[in-house]
Amino acid sequence: MERKSLLFRLFWLFKANIIISCLAVGGGYMILPLMKKQFIDKAKACDFDELLEMYAIAQSAPGAIAVNLSAITGYKLARLPGAVVSCIAAVLPPLLIISAVTVCYRQLVDNHAVNAALKGMIAAIAAIIIDVVYEMSKNVARSKEMLGLFTAAAVFYAAFILNFNAILLIIFSLAAYAVIFNIRNRLKK
Amino acid sequence: MSEKILELSLSFLQIGSFSIGGGYAIISLIEELIVNRYHWITLKEYTDIITISQMTPGPLAINASSFVGLKIAGIFGAVAATFCCVFSGVVISLGGYCFFCRHRKSDVIMNILQGLKAVATGLIGAAGAGILLLSLTGQTEFSVHINHFDFYALAIAIVSLFLLRRFKIGPVWLMGISAVAGVIFY
Numbered sequence: 001m002e003r004k005s006l007l008f009r010l011f012w013l014f015k016a017n018i019i020i021s022c023l024a025v026g027g028g029y030m031i032l033p034l035m036k037k038q039f040i041d042k043a044k045a046c047d048f049d050e051l052l053e054m055y056a057i058a059q060s061a062p063g064a065i066a067v068n069l070s071a072i073t074g075y076k077l078a079r080l081p082g083a084v085v086s087c088i089a090a091v092l093p094p095l096l097i098i099s100a101v102t103v104c105y106r107q108l109v110d111n112h113a114v115n116a117a118l119k120g121m122i123a124a125i126a127a128i129i130i131d132v133v134y135e136m137s138k139n140v141a142r143s144k145e146m147l148g149l150f151t152a153a154a155v156f157y158a159a160f161i162l163n164f165n166a167i168l169l170i171i172f173s174l175a176a177y178a179v180i181f182n183i184r185n186r187l188k189k
Numbered sequence: 190m191s192e193k194i195l196e197l198s199l200s201f202l203q204i205g206s207f208s209i210g211g212g213y214a215i216i217s218l219i220e221e222l223i224v225n226r227y228h229w230i231t232l233k234e235y236t237d238i239i240t241i242s243q244m245t246p247g248p249l250a251i252n253a254s255s256f257v258g259l260k261i262a263g264i265f266g267a268v269a270a271t272f273c274c275v276f277s278g279v280v281i282s283l284g285g286y287c288f289f290c291r292h293r294k295s296d297v298i299m300n301i302l303q304g305l306k307a308v309a310t311g312l313i314g315a316a317g318a319g320i321l322l323l324s325l326t327g328q329t330e331f332s333v334h335i336n337h338f339d340f341y342a343l344a345i346a347i348v349s350l351f352l353l354r355r356f357k358i359g360p361v362w363l364m365g366i367s368a369v370a371g372v373i374f375y
Contacts, residue, residue, distance in 0.1 A: 023360055024246045029316040034360055041357075056305035057285045059312070063205045063278020064248035071279040072286045087279055091271050094247025098255040099267065105241055113372055118244055120371020122324045123342040124363050127349035129317030136310040148307040155311025160318045161331050167209040170308055177304035181297070 001045040001077060009078040010085050012043065017070050017089030028065035030125060033132040035069060045077055052139055060170055066090060147180060193262050198273040200227065201254050205274040208250060219253050229257050250274050321346065341374040 001009065016038040024030045032055055039045045046054075054076070058068035067090050074086025101108060108114055140148040151173055158164040200222050208215035216239065223229045230238075235253075242252045251271055258270030292298040322328060324342045326335050345367050352358040 028248050029313050052306050056309045058282050061278050061281040062209045064250050066248050067275045068278045068282035094251045095255045097245050098252050116371045116375035117368035120367040123345035124349040124367035126321035127346045131353045133314045140307050151307035152310040155308050156314040159315035173308045181300050
Protein backbone atom coordinates (compact mmCIF):
# COMPACT_ATOMS: atom_id res chain seq x y z
CA MET A 1 0.00 0.00 0.00
CA GLU A 2 2.74 2.46 0.90
CA ARG A 3 4.29 2.10 -2.56
CA LYS A 4 1.20 3.33 -4.35
CA SER A 5 0.90 6.98 -5.44
CA LEU A 6 -0.30 9.59 -2.95
CA LEU A 7 -3.48 10.27 -4.90
CA PHE A 8 -4.34 6.57 -4.96
CA ARG A 9 -3.77 6.27 -1.21
CA LEU A 10 -5.89 9.33 -0.45
CA PHE A 11 -8.70 8.05 -2.63
CA TRP A 12 -8.51 4.62 -1.01
CA LEU A 13 -8.54 6.16 2.48
CA PHE A 14 -11.61 8.22 1.61
CA LYS A 15 -13.47 5.18 0.31
CA ALA A 16 -12.45 2.91 3.20
CA ASN A 17 -13.42 5.47 5.84
CA ILE A 18 -16.80 6.14 4.24
CA ILE A 19 -17.54 2.39 4.30
CA ILE A 20 -16.33 2.02 7.90
CA SER A 21 -18.27 5.06 9.06
CA CYS A 22 -21.50 3.91 7.40
CA LEU A 23 -21.28 0.54 9.18
CA ALA A 24 -20.26 1.75 12.63
CA VAL A 25 -23.68 1.34 14.22
CA GLY A 26 -23.67 0.91 17.98
CA GLY A 27 -20.85 3.14 19.08
CA GLY A 28 -17.12 3.54 18.65
CA TYR A 29 -16.31 -0.01 19.70
CA MET A 30 -17.43 -1.37 16.33
CA ILE A 31 -14.66 0.62 14.69
CA LEU A 32 -11.84 -1.83 15.46
CA PRO A 33 -13.34 -4.89 13.70
CA LEU A 34 -14.35 -2.70 10.74
CA MET A 35 -10.87 -1.14 10.48
CA LYS A 36 -9.34 -4.60 10.72
CA LYS A 37 -11.39 -5.78 7.74
CA GLN A 38 -10.48 -2.78 5.54
CA PHE A 39 -6.87 -2.09 6.54
CA ILE A 40 -5.58 -5.59 7.26
CA ASP A 41 -7.70 -8.17 5.46
CA LYS A 42 -8.29 -6.13 2.31
CA ALA A 43 -5.46 -3.61 1.86
CA LYS A 44 -2.76 -5.29 3.99
CA ALA A 45 -1.69 -1.79 5.04
CA CYS A 46 -0.49 -2.83 8.51
CA ASP A 47 -0.63 -5.78 10.89
CA PHE A 48 -3.03 -6.36 13.77
CA ASP A 49 -0.46 -5.47 16.40
CA GLU A 50 0.13 -2.05 14.82
CA LEU A 51 -3.61 -1.45 14.54
CA LEU A 52 -4.02 -2.30 18.22
CA GLU A 53 -1.30 0.19 19.14
CA MET A 54 -3.05 2.86 17.11
CA TYR A 55 -6.37 1.97 18.70
CA ALA A 56 -4.86 2.17 22.18
CA ILE A 57 -3.61 5.70 21.45
CA ALA A 58 -6.92 6.77 19.85
CA GLN A 59 -8.78 5.54 22.90
CA SER A 60 -6.59 7.41 25.35
CA ALA A 61 -7.05 10.75 23.58
CA PRO A 62 -10.25 12.76 24.13
CA GLY A 63 -13.05 12.80 21.58
CA ALA A 64 -14.67 10.10 19.48
CA ILE A 65 -12.45 7.00 19.25
CA ALA A 66 -13.65 6.31 15.71
CA VAL A 67 -12.53 9.68 14.34
CA ASN A 68 -9.25 9.60 16.29
CA LEU A 69 -8.42 6.18 14.88
CA SER A 70 -9.30 7.32 11.34
CA ALA A 71 -6.89 10.24 11.74
CA ILE A 72 -4.04 8.03 12.98
CA THR A 73 -4.46 5.35 10.28
CA GLY A 74 -4.75 8.09 7.63
CA TYR A 75 -1.58 9.70 8.94
CA LYS A 76 0.26 6.40 8.81
CA LEU A 77 -0.67 5.79 5.17
CA ALA A 78 -0.40 9.31 3.75
CA ARG A 79 0.84 11.72 6.43
CA LEU A 80 -1.17 14.88 7.11
CA PRO A 81 -3.24 14.87 3.88
CA GLY A 82 -4.21 11.29 4.72
CA ALA A 83 -5.30 12.25 8.22
CA VAL A 84 -7.43 15.15 6.94
CA VAL A 85 -9.07 13.10 4.18
CA SER A 86 -9.78 10.23 6.59
CA CYS A 87 -11.37 12.52 9.17
CA ILE A 88 -13.62 14.16 6.60
CA ALA A 89 -14.68 10.74 5.29
CA ALA A 90 -15.31 9.55 8.85
CA VAL A 91 -17.64 12.40 9.90
CA LEU A 92 -19.41 12.89 6.55
CA PRO A 93 -21.83 9.91 6.74
CA PRO A 94 -23.11 10.62 10.29
CA LEU A 95 -23.43 14.33 9.45
CA LEU A 96 -25.50 13.63 6.35
CA ILE A 97 -27.52 10.83 7.91
CA ILE A 98 -28.42 12.90 10.98
CA SER A 99 -29.39 15.84 8.79
CA ALA A 100 -31.70 13.57 6.81
CA VAL A 101 -33.04 11.66 9.81
CA THR A 102 -34.02 14.73 11.87
CA VAL A 103 -36.75 15.40 9.32
CA CYS A 104 -38.46 12.05 9.82
CA TYR A 105 -37.07 10.50 12.98
CA ARG A 106 -40.44 10.07 14.72
CA GLN A 107 -41.62 7.70 12.01
CA LEU A 108 -38.28 5.90 12.13
CA VAL A 109 -38.25 5.43 15.91
CA ASP A 110 -41.83 4.13 15.93
CA ASN A 111 -41.49 1.90 12.88
CA HIS A 112 -41.80 -1.80 13.78
CA ALA A 113 -39.69 -3.18 10.91
CA VAL A 114 -36.84 -0.74 11.63
CA ASN A 115 -36.81 -1.75 15.29
CA ALA A 116 -36.88 -5.46 14.43
CA ALA A 117 -33.98 -5.06 11.98
CA LEU A 118 -32.09 -3.11 14.63
CA LYS A 119 -32.59 -5.86 17.22
CA GLY A 120 -31.14 -8.40 14.78
CA MET A 121 -28.21 -6.11 14.02
CA ILE A 122 -27.40 -5.51 17.69
CA ALA A 123 -27.07 -9.27 18.25
CA ALA A 124 -24.68 -9.45 15.28
CA ILE A 125 -22.72 -6.42 16.56
CA ALA A 126 -22.23 -8.21 19.88
CA ALA A 127 -20.83 -11.20 17.97
CA ILE A 128 -18.52 -8.99 15.87
CA ILE A 129 -17.12 -7.33 19.00
CA ILE A 130 -16.67 -10.66 20.81
CA ASP A 131 -14.78 -11.94 17.77
CA VAL A 132 -12.36 -9.00 17.80
CA VAL A 133 -11.90 -9.18 21.58
CA TYR A 134 -10.81 -12.79 21.14
CA GLU A 135 -8.20 -11.69 18.59
CA MET A 136 -7.07 -8.89 20.91
CA SER A 137 -6.72 -11.24 23.87
CA LYS A 138 -4.56 -13.55 21.76
CA ASN A 139 -2.38 -10.57 20.88
CA VAL A 140 -2.10 -9.41 24.50
CA ALA A 141 -1.34 -12.96 25.66
CA ARG A 142 1.32 -13.46 23.00
CA SER A 143 3.88 -11.34 24.82
CA LYS A 144 4.12 -14.26 27.30
CA GLU A 145 3.32 -12.03 30.22
CA MET A 146 0.48 -12.72 32.54
CA LEU A 147 0.32 -9.02 33.41
CA GLY A 148 -1.35 -8.04 30.11
CA LEU A 149 -4.11 -10.62 30.34
CA PHE A 150 -4.58 -9.89 34.02
CA THR A 151 -4.95 -6.15 33.31
CA ALA A 152 -7.42 -6.83 30.51
CA ALA A 153 -9.50 -9.07 32.78
CA ALA A 154 -9.40 -6.58 35.66
CA VAL A 155 -10.45 -3.69 33.38
CA PHE A 156 -13.25 -5.83 31.96
CA TYR A 157 -14.52 -6.60 35.45
CA ALA A 158 -14.27 -2.99 36.64
CA ALA A 159 -15.95 -1.57 33.52
CA PHE A 160 -18.70 -4.15 33.04
CA ILE A 161 -19.64 -5.27 36.55
CA LEU A 162 -18.64 -2.24 38.64
CA ASN A 163 -19.43 0.41 35.99
CA PHE A 164 -16.15 2.25 36.44
CA ASN A 165 -15.39 5.28 34.31
CA ALA A 166 -13.08 4.61 31.32
CA ILE A 167 -10.70 7.49 31.98
CA LEU A 168 -10.18 6.38 35.59
CA LEU A 169 -9.39 2.87 34.39
CA ILE A 170 -6.89 4.11 31.81
CA ILE A 171 -5.02 6.26 34.34
CA PHE A 172 -5.14 3.66 37.12
CA SER A 173 -3.93 0.81 34.90
CA LEU A 174 -1.07 2.88 33.53
CA ALA A 175 0.04 3.80 37.03
CA ALA A 176 -0.13 0.14 38.10
CA TYR A 177 1.85 -0.86 35.01
CA ALA A 178 4.55 1.71 35.73
CA VAL A 179 4.93 0.58 39.35
CA ILE A 180 5.12 -3.12 38.47
CA PHE A 181 7.57 -2.44 35.65
CA ASN A 182 9.84 -0.50 38.02
CA ILE A 183 9.77 -3.15 40.72
CA ARG A 184 10.56 -5.87 38.22
CA ASN A 185 13.47 -3.90 36.79
CA ARG A 186 14.94 -3.48 40.25
CA LEU A 187 14.53 -7.17 41.04
CA LYS A 188 16.40 -8.05 37.85
CA LYS A 189 19.34 -5.95 38.94
CA MET B 190 -25.79 34.30 13.61
CA SER B 191 -21.99 34.35 13.72
CA GLU B 192 -22.21 34.83 17.47
CA LYS B 193 -24.26 31.64 17.75
CA ILE B 194 -21.79 29.73 15.61
CA LEU B 195 -18.95 30.92 17.82
CA GLU B 196 -20.80 29.83 20.95
CA LEU B 197 -21.60 26.47 19.35
CA SER B 198 -17.98 25.98 18.30
CA LEU B 199 -16.63 26.76 21.75
CA SER B 200 -19.09 24.42 23.48
CA PHE B 201 -18.33 21.52 21.18
CA LEU B 202 -14.62 22.20 21.42
CA GLN B 203 -15.10 21.76 25.15
CA ILE B 204 -17.15 18.59 24.70
CA GLY B 205 -14.56 17.18 22.30
CA SER B 206 -11.68 18.01 24.63
CA PHE B 207 -13.07 16.57 27.83
CA SER B 208 -14.74 13.36 26.73
CA ILE B 209 -12.29 10.52 27.15
CA GLY B 210 -13.22 6.89 26.79
CA GLY B 211 -15.84 7.47 24.13
CA GLY B 212 -19.36 6.18 23.98
CA TYR B 213 -21.68 6.63 26.89
CA ALA B 214 -19.21 8.30 29.24
CA ILE B 215 -19.94 11.62 27.52
CA ILE B 216 -23.75 11.59 27.64
CA SER B 217 -23.94 13.64 30.82
CA LEU B 218 -21.27 16.13 29.73
CA ILE B 219 -23.13 16.92 26.50
CA GLU B 220 -26.41 17.17 28.40
CA GLU B 221 -24.91 19.61 30.89
CA LEU B 222 -23.77 22.00 28.18
CA ILE B 223 -26.36 21.91 25.41
CA VAL B 224 -29.49 21.18 27.46
CA ASN B 225 -28.92 22.75 30.88
CA ARG B 226 -26.63 25.68 30.16
CA TYR B 227 -27.49 26.95 26.68
CA HIS B 228 -30.99 25.46 26.28
CA TRP B 229 -30.31 24.76 22.63
CA ILE B 230 -32.42 21.62 22.72
CA THR B 231 -34.86 20.15 25.24
CA LEU B 232 -34.15 17.06 27.32
CA LYS B 233 -36.73 15.19 25.23
CA GLU B 234 -34.90 16.07 22.03
CA TYR B 235 -31.64 14.98 23.62
CA THR B 236 -32.95 11.55 24.58
CA ASP B 237 -34.28 11.26 21.02
CA ILE B 238 -30.78 11.94 19.71
CA ILE B 239 -29.43 9.16 21.90
CA THR B 240 -32.05 6.79 20.49
CA ILE B 241 -31.27 7.87 16.93
CA SER B 242 -27.55 7.45 17.63
CA GLN B 243 -28.15 3.82 18.46
CA MET B 244 -29.94 3.27 15.16
CA THR B 245 -27.64 5.20 12.85
CA PRO B 246 -23.89 4.92 12.35
CA GLY B 247 -21.43 7.33 13.90
CA PRO B 248 -20.34 8.29 17.40
CA LEU B 249 -22.86 9.95 19.71
CA ALA B 250 -20.80 13.15 19.99
CA ILE B 251 -20.76 13.60 16.21
CA ASN B 252 -24.49 12.90 15.96
CA ALA B 253 -25.25 15.36 18.75
CA SER B 254 -23.06 18.09 17.27
CA SER B 255 -24.61 17.68 13.82
CA PHE B 256 -28.13 17.75 15.23
CA VAL B 257 -27.64 20.74 17.52
CA GLY B 258 -25.57 22.67 14.96
CA LEU B 259 -28.20 22.13 12.30
CA LYS B 260 -30.98 23.24 14.58
CA ILE B 261 -29.25 26.36 15.89
CA ALA B 262 -27.41 27.70 12.86
CA GLY B 263 -28.19 25.60 9.79
CA ILE B 264 -25.68 23.63 7.79
CA PHE B 265 -22.76 25.93 8.69
CA GLY B 266 -23.56 25.40 12.34
CA ALA B 267 -23.55 21.63 11.85
CA VAL B 268 -20.19 21.68 10.08
CA ALA B 269 -18.63 24.08 12.62
CA ALA B 270 -19.89 22.12 15.63
CA THR B 271 -18.75 18.78 14.20
CA PHE B 272 -15.34 20.16 13.23
CA CYS B 273 -14.77 21.60 16.71
CA CYS B 274 -16.00 18.41 18.34
CA VAL B 275 -13.34 16.24 16.67
CA PHE B 276 -10.53 18.82 16.49
CA SER B 277 -8.71 18.41 19.79
CA GLY B 278 -9.09 14.63 19.85
CA VAL B 279 -7.56 14.30 16.40
CA VAL B 280 -4.66 16.65 17.20
CA ILE B 281 -3.88 14.86 20.47
CA SER B 282 -4.16 11.43 18.83
CA LEU B 283 -1.76 12.37 16.04
CA GLY B 284 0.63 13.91 18.55
CA GLY B 285 0.48 10.76 20.67
CA TYR B 286 1.04 8.53 17.66
CA CYS B 287 4.08 10.53 16.50
CA PHE B 288 5.43 10.49 20.04
CA PHE B 289 5.16 6.69 20.32
CA CYS B 290 6.68 6.20 16.85
CA ARG B 291 9.67 8.34 17.75
CA HIS B 292 10.29 6.48 21.02
CA ARG B 293 9.83 2.98 19.71
CA LYS B 294 13.21 1.91 21.13
CA SER B 295 12.47 3.05 24.66
CA ASP B 296 11.54 0.26 27.05
CA VAL B 297 9.35 2.43 29.25
CA ILE B 298 7.33 3.87 26.35
CA MET B 299 6.74 0.45 24.81
CA ASN B 300 5.58 -0.81 28.17
CA ILE B 301 3.08 2.02 28.43
CA LEU B 302 1.77 1.12 24.99
CA GLN B 303 1.54 -2.53 26.02
CA GLY B 304 -0.46 -1.46 29.05
CA LEU B 305 -2.78 0.69 26.95
CA LYS B 306 -3.43 -2.25 24.65
CA ALA B 307 -4.40 -4.43 27.60
CA VAL B 308 -6.75 -1.70 28.87
CA ALA B 309 -8.28 -1.37 25.38
CA THR B 310 -8.92 -5.12 25.32
CA GLY B 311 -10.72 -4.95 28.65
CA LEU B 312 -12.79 -1.92 27.67
CA ILE B 313 -13.87 -3.31 24.31
CA GLY B 314 -14.64 -6.60 26.03
CA ALA B 315 -16.85 -4.76 28.52
CA ALA B 316 -18.58 -2.89 25.69
CA GLY B 317 -19.16 -6.15 23.81
CA ALA B 318 -20.56 -7.79 26.95
CA GLY B 319 -22.80 -4.75 27.52
CA ILE B 320 -24.17 -4.92 23.98
CA LEU B 321 -24.73 -8.68 24.31
CA LEU B 322 -26.56 -8.09 27.57
CA LEU B 323 -28.72 -5.40 25.97
CA SER B 324 -29.47 -7.66 23.05
CA LEU B 325 -30.35 -10.72 25.17
CA THR B 326 -32.19 -9.14 28.10
CA GLY B 327 -32.99 -5.55 27.14
CA GLN B 328 -31.13 -4.35 30.24
CA THR B 329 -28.20 -1.99 30.02
CA GLU B 330 -26.64 -2.70 33.38
CA PHE B 331 -25.37 -5.94 34.80
CA SER B 332 -27.56 -7.51 37.47
CA VAL B 333 -28.47 -10.99 38.66
CA HIS B 334 -32.18 -10.46 38.11
CA ILE B 335 -33.19 -11.06 34.55
CA ASN B 336 -36.81 -10.40 33.65
CA HIS B 337 -36.74 -11.35 30.06
CA PHE B 338 -34.50 -13.51 27.90
CA ASP B 339 -34.45 -13.24 24.13
CA PHE B 340 -33.61 -16.61 22.54
CA TYR B 341 -33.83 -15.25 18.99
CA ALA B 342 -31.09 -12.73 19.77
CA LEU B 343 -28.97 -15.51 21.29
CA ALA B 344 -29.45 -17.58 18.13
CA ILE B 345 -28.48 -14.65 15.88
CA ALA B 346 -25.39 -13.92 18.00
CA ILE B 347 -24.24 -17.56 17.99
CA VAL B 348 -24.79 -18.01 14.24
CA SER B 349 -23.01 -14.67 13.60
CA LEU B 350 -20.03 -15.72 15.68
CA PHE B 351 -19.89 -19.03 13.83
CA LEU B 352 -20.01 -17.30 10.41
CA LEU B 353 -17.32 -14.83 11.50
CA ARG B 354 -14.87 -17.39 12.82
CA ARG B 355 -15.49 -20.26 10.43
CA PHE B 356 -16.12 -18.43 7.14
CA LYS B 357 -14.53 -15.00 7.81
CA ILE B 358 -17.70 -13.34 6.56
CA GLY B 359 -17.48 -9.54 6.10
CA PRO B 360 -19.30 -7.20 8.51
CA VAL B 361 -21.35 -5.68 5.67
CA TRP B 362 -22.91 -9.04 4.84
CA LEU B 363 -23.33 -10.01 8.45
CA MET B 364 -25.17 -6.80 9.34
CA GLY B 365 -27.43 -7.21 6.30
CA ILE B 366 -28.24 -10.84 7.10
CA SER B 367 -28.90 -10.14 10.78
CA ALA B 368 -31.17 -7.19 9.92
CA VAL B 369 -33.25 -9.49 7.69
CA ALA B 370 -33.25 -12.15 10.42
CA GLY B 371 -34.47 -9.51 12.88
CA VAL B 372 -37.37 -8.54 10.63
CA ILE B 373 -38.36 -12.20 10.23
CA PHE B 374 -38.10 -13.15 13.92
CA TYR B 375 -39.63 -10.17 15.67
